[in-house]
Amino acid sequence: MTAAVSSNLQEINSILRDHNPFSQPPILRAQHVWGESFPDIKSLNSHASDAVFSALDDVRAGCYPTTSIVISAESGTGKTHIISRIRHRLQQQGGALFVFANEFDADDIESSFQKLLSNSLNKIGAKEVSQWQELATEITNSVLKTKNPNTKLFSPKELIAKFDKNTEQKTSNLIQQINKSFCRNNKVQDPDITKAILWNLATDQAAYVTNWLAGMELAQYKAVELKLPTQRQSFNSIVQILKCISQFNQLVICFDELEDDNCNSSNGLKVAQSVAYFVKKLFEHIHRGVILTTIHPGIWKRNIKDALPKSVLERMAAHGKPYELDYMDSKAVVELVSFSLEGFYRSKGIIPPDTVYPFEKNTLEELGRERPTARQVLEWCKQNFDSFIPNKDFQYQHQPLQEEHETLEKEMVKVKDAFDLEKGSIMDSFWEQNKQIGNALLFSFQRLISQSLEGVEVSEVTDRVKVRGGKDPYLNFKIIGKDNESDICIGVAVLQDDGGRGLGAGFKRLLDKRGEFNITRGCLVRSQEKPLNRYFRDNYLEPLIHAQGGEWVDLISEDIRSLIAIWNVYRKRDEYELTEDQIFEFIKNADPELLLGIHSPLLQEILSAPTHQVPDTIDEPELENSDPEAPLEQPVDSNSKVITSEDDPVTELDLLEGPRDEESSEGDDDLTELAKDD
Numbered sequence: 001m002t003a004a005v006s007s008n009l010q011e012i013n014s015i016l017r018d019h020n021p022f023s024q025p026p027i028l029r030a031q032h033v034w035g036e037s038f039p040d041i042k043s044l045n046s047h048a049s050d051a052v053f054s055a056l057d058d059v060r061a062g063c064y065p066t067t068s069i070v071i072s073a074e075s076g077t078g079k080t081h082i083i084s085r086i087r088h089r090l091q092q093q094g095g096a097l098f099v100f101a102n103e104f105d106a107d108d109i110e111s112s113f114q115k116l117l118s119n120s121l122n123k124i125g126a127k128e129v130s131q132w133q134e135l136a137t138e139i140t141n142s143v144l145k146t147k148n149p150n151t152k153l154f155s156p157k158e159l160i161a162k163f164d165k166n167t168e169q170k171t172s173n174l175i176q177q178i179n180k181s182f183c184r185n186n187k188v189q190d191p192d193i194t195k196a197i198l199w200n201l202a203t204d205q206a207a208y209v210t211n212w213l214a215g216m217e218l219a220q221y222k223a224v225e226l227k228l229p230t231q232r233q234s235f236n237s238i239v240q241i242l243k244c245i246s247q248f249n250q251l252v253i254c255f256d257e258l259e260d261d262n263c264n265s266s267n268g269l270k271v272a273q274s275v276a277y278f279v280k281k282l283f284e285h286i287h288r289g290v291i292l293t294t295i296h297p298g299i300w301k302r303n304i305k306d307a308l309p310k311s312v313l314e315r316m317a318a319h320g321k322p323y324e325l326d327y328m329d330s331k332a333v334v335e336l337v338s339f340s341l342e343g344f345y346r347s348k349g350i351i352p353p354d355t356v357y358p359f360e361k362n363t364l365e366e367l368g369r370e371r372p373t374a375r376q377v378l379e380w381c382k383q384n385f386d387s388f389i390p391n392k393d394f395q396y397q398h399q400p401l402q403e404e405h406e407t408l409e410k411e412m413v414k415v416k417d418a419f420d421l422e423k424g425s426i427m428d429s430f431w432e433q434n435k436q437i438g439n440a441l442l443f444s445f446q447r448l449i450s451q452s453l454e455g456v457e458v459s460e461v462t463d464r465v466k467v468r469g470g471k472d473p474y475l476n477f478k479i480i481g482k483d484n485e486s487d488i489c490i491g492v493a494v495l496q497d498d499g500g501r502g503l504g505a506g507f508k509r510l511l512d513k514r515g516e517f518n519i520t521r522g523c524l525v526r527s528q529e530k531p532l533n534r535y536f537r538d539n540y541l542e543p544l545i546h547a548q549g550g551e552w553v554d555l556i557s558e559d560i561r562s563l564i565a566i567w568n569v570y571r572k573r574d575e576y577e578l579t580e581d582q583i584f585e586f587i588k589n590a591d592p593e594l595l596l597g598i599h600s601p602l603l604q605e606i607l608s609a610p611t612h613q614v615p616d617t618i619d620e621p622e623l624e625n626s627d628p629e630a631p632l633e634q635p636v637d638s639n640s641k642v643i644t645s646e647d648d649p650v651t652e653l654d655l656l657e658g659p660r661d662e663e664s665s666e667g668d669d670d671l672t673e674l675a676k677d678d
Helices: 009-018 032-034 047-059 080-092 110-123 133-147 157-165 168-186 192-199 205-215 220-226 235-246 271-283 297-305 310-316 330-348 361-368 374-384 407-427 427-430 434-446 501-511 534-547 557-571 582-589 601-607 650-657 669-674
Strands: 066-072 097-101 251-255 289-295 454-464 477-483 486-494 521-526 553-554
Touching: 032 080, 032 097, 032 407, 047 066, 066 271, 066 297, 066 310, 080 097, 080 251, 080 289, 097 407, 110 205, 110 235, 110 407, 133 157, 133 168, 133 235, 133 407, 157 205, 192 205, 192 220, 205 220, 205 330, 205 427, 220 650, 220 669, 235 251, 251 271, 271 289, 271 297, 271 557, 271 669, 289 310, 310 374, 330 361, 330 374, 361 427, 361 486, 407 521, 407 557, 407 582, 427 434, 427 650, 434 477, 434 486, 434 501, 434 521, 434 557, 434 601, 486 501, 501 521, 501 534, 521 534, 534 553, 534 601, 553 601, 557 582, 557 601
Parallel strands: 066 289, 097 251, 251 289, 486 521, 521 553
Antiparallel strands: 454 477, 477 486
């Protein structure tokens, strides 16, 4: 076999001068778990990932219904790398559905998890469709197989294609029939949950039902169309989803990024402690699953082991003592750098003279003798890359890792790199997160205190919005200051709800007719691409703008992404090894195109004088004689009692056998056709 001939060295060096393969911050985020992974040395810390897969095998074999594992390790040693490795292996080989839980509201861990659960199951799984669609296919095939073991079973893609060919009415009939048959043959406590899962097979409706399964509220017209209640948010909903998964598949749930220092406002528990209690509840309710929690050893000892009851620890780490992760040695450092460079060189279509070029192997081995973390190695490569390229004016001089010093310019580059990484990591589901958007706005406005923008001098920004200083779930914060010497208090409510009671509650806060919030004007922050019911327009929006002098500020994705990104950098500043002052300095001096601080169009628009004009809105389909703030009446088959085969012995399952005689009803023909081949 002829050895590969390396590319022209002059050409390689020219490319390296323009491109640093290590420019990305060496920190993993959700995008690396769900998308392209960081370079993975599979032998490094394989004991931790192998423990998860071994436990999964034990669950599959029936040794125990569920177990839980803890990885306790310092920042940068590879906790999220392990999760990424698990996710990518499951996606390639199958064997379990995967849930990644990494963003929590300290005041509501359960609803945070429900959103993360739905978002995770909406990601592509091992069968090249969403995990929700995999589950919906399993439900459908189980219905077909129950009646006739020899009937044709569908792949997810085949089933989705069949649904996409149907009319809306035919799809609705199919889902009703499949759901009714499934619930009749299984002890389903909440038929609405399985119905919503089935709706994922209809491409046009998938986005609505994944939001509903995440606990968000449907507009009433959409709830009527899908034959679902407007909202289903509760721990019981989570349990029902997990129970449905357990009928067909194993489950791996990974908790990560528990370093958030925020506390629950009612019980004082930190995020890691609230998650620990939640893991205990999950452990007691799920079957055929493995729960993995990664945590910093200091937080594990201080906030969990030494602070919480033994029963919590036993269920959080049922598999035994927490697994610790190894630091890198000389061999691992060389492998990591080789893997990192391999993808870069391949993308450029060049063959280097050595796998670690332009670095020197002996230099990397020397670095490994300091037992660094993977993050330290990648950061070192980034900082020292240029000094190894020939014909540069400076050459590398070794300094121990802990003695590296940073200039102000390097500090700002670090913040910018972290900002770019966080901005690229924002999941699409952020668009529906009122509180996340509100917190990002609150953080950015707090940076404007004692400054003037759009003629408003900001003196205070607070989320203690009630007259007596209490928080509110619908009014995010107040901006207090002076506008041309006049005192103003702007109440800001982010309302991305599709409709229903949540939207109505938010509008009522902005109008503040009872003076509960003592605001001089209300500011609705909402995308104007979202439909609005005529009821809300007439009863809330027009009075807000005309009578109260408030405004509707259009929420534009790019504007708020920048603010969420810098807020996330601030929250994770310890992980990025940044200080508050560095981040604040970056915001203050950021280039205008980054849309931060005084350059943010969103902040400018909220503070600017209202136009007193009601914007043109997209009209939501109207329902006759309906109040969109009222709970939707439950459909006939959507109650909370258990449905069993004894409840209704009707022989509709005969429909699944294929061709029927002339006695079959018209509505049943849809399910009959599904069982046939094309």
